[in-house]
Amino acid sequence: MEKPANTNRNISENIKNRWSPRAFDGKPIEEGKLLSILEAGRWAASAFNEQPWRFVVGKKGDEKYEKILASLIEWNRQWAGEAPVLILNLAKRTFTRNGKPNTTALYDLGQAVAGMAIEAVNQELITHQMSGFDMEKAETLLAVSDDFQAVSVMAVGTAGNIKNLSEDMQQMETSTRERKTIEELLF
Numbered sequence: 001m002e003k004p005a006n007t008n009r010n011i012s013e014n015i016k017n018r019w020s021p022r023a024f025d026g027k028p029i030e031e032g033k034l035l036s037i038l039e040a041g042r043w044a045a046s047a048f049n050e051q052p053w054r055f056v057v058g059k060k061g062d063e064k065y066e067k068i069l070a071s072l073i074e075w076n077r078q079w080a081g082e083a084p085v086l087i088l089n090l091a092k093r094t095f096t097r098n099g100k101p102n103t104t105a106l107y108d109l110g111q112a113v114a115g116m117a118i119e120a121v122n123q124e125l126i127t128h129q130m131s132g133f134d135m136e137k138a139e140t141l142l143a144v145s146d147d148f149q150a151v152s153v154m155a156v157g158t159a160g161n162i163k164n165l166s167e168d169m170q171q172m173e174t175s176t177r178e179r180k181t182i183e184e185l186l187f
């Protein structure tokens with residue numbers, strides 16, 4: 001299922017076509033496609049080129065996947081457990097060069113993940129980002145060291161049949177995508 005943004009202006013097709021579906025078909029994704037997604041994240045901009053983004057890639061059937069899945073809130077677990085890949089997105093809290101707090105680490109991670117989500121469209125894959133997870137649980141289960149912060153999870157895969165979702169989720173899947181107007185965004 002496609003759900004392109006109803007844009008007022010011409011924008012890049014991959015931005016237009018990115019959306020957050022919950023129906024995954026569960027099929028594994030090609031390693032090359034996954035690497036292209038990570039490569040897109042790798043080339044994001046960051047303050048002082050610190051590149052504070054880190055990823056734990058869980059593939060369905062492996063231990064990392066189970067740990068990421070176990071940290072999701074129940075509601076997200078219902079549908080995200082069908083995704084073949086779950087990526088835990090982490091940010092490094094401090095600058096490597098001087099140990100000082102990196103105040104834009106979350107911002108930089110967000111840019112990396114945004115690029116990954118757009119690249120996923122280019123690879124004909126779908127993504128769904130989540131903050132509905134127990135961050136401390138994820139950090140503990142995956143033995144993340146103190147200098148890193150679990151921020152979000154992204155499910156990656158190929159589109160499945162929405163009929164396999166619960167009724168409320170099916171409704172969300174087909175509802176119109178809404179955005180504020182540009183006027184509302186301008187101070």
Ligand SMILES: Cc1cc2nc3c(=O)[nH]c(=O)nc-3n(C[C@H](O)[C@H](O)[C@H](O)COP(=O)(O)O)c2cc1C
Pocket residue numbers: 018019020021076128129130131132133152177
């Ligand atoms: C940081 C972040 C956290 C999100 N958390 C969740 C979540 O926990 N569960 C969920 O179903 N969707 C989650 N979403 C998806 C948003 O609801 C979705 O991006 C938003 O409604 C816009 O829809 P679109 O991505 O299809 O354009 C999250 C998205 C982002 C970027």
